[in-house]
Amino acid sequence: MSVVFQRTNGLTQKSTHYCPGCTHGIIHRLVGEVLEELGVLGEAIGIAPVGCSVLAYDYFNCDMQEAAHGRAPAVATGVKRVYKDKTVFTYQGDGDLASIGAAEIVHAAHRGEKITTIFVNNAIYGMTGGQMAPTTLIGQKATTAPFGRDQAHSGMPLKVSEMLATIDGAVFVERVSVNTPANIRKAKKAIKKAFEVQIEGKGFGIVEVLSTCPTNWGLSPIEALKWLEENMMPYYPLGNFRTPEEVK
């Protein structure tokens, strides 16, 4: 018998603190597997965000640096400009990247920084207890929107990938999901491409991963995946928004 699936060396042996059924674990694994497969594990530097994945530095088996809330792309910019040969990535949630860190991500893309961003979009603030995020869907309940998000009050949910795809410096922008094994495999391909774009020196790459938050959505992990499919995927369509011709 040959082993077809085992724990990647891209992650440490530590058990994650994430809630049962949280898809952060899947996305961590994909990033770890990609770093290992590209052979850059020894020279990768990750920037951890603030949010549920604040402890990501304990889980990725490479050098990690913690950044202030939303500032991971700014820290990554500094790291990459000093260590041009290293593979630098940020791992951020939607509260971190789309809200307080919106300026940092837009300008990192705008400058065409040669970094990779993994953007985990679960449409809510997880760590702080389920507040409304810029990505929260219309009608979706959150502790700061007990009757559901109201467009007249809070505007429409922010489509980060579509927004960043309008910026010339962002050379690879793709939205993926981790709700089924097939989509997980596609997500891994996208994450790999985003890293390849950086390694080849082409520019900024971001992969938005639609994720679940069973705890703050108030659903079981299985129901949460169904909710993601029925509610998030129609508003946040999966697909590639920008690819440099060469990496297609």
Add this chain to the structure above:
Amino acid sequence: MAKAKGKVAFKEDLCKGCELCTTVCPVKIVKMDRTRINIKGYHPATVDEMNKCIGCGNCATMCPDLVITVEREMEK
């Protein structure tokens, strides 16, 4: 046609009982073991009828907590 035969192993104490693995098994053999509780306090995922396993790796792909290792061989 060659038939695939698989074997899955669970690192039980890492399991958080989310049950996602049970939803993606094409032969529906991954179950939660309601008779036991692991070190984290959850009913761990397990497989009783291992002879039915085809080693597709779906359960391990879906598992957020790296509980599952999958082996496979092709029967001729």
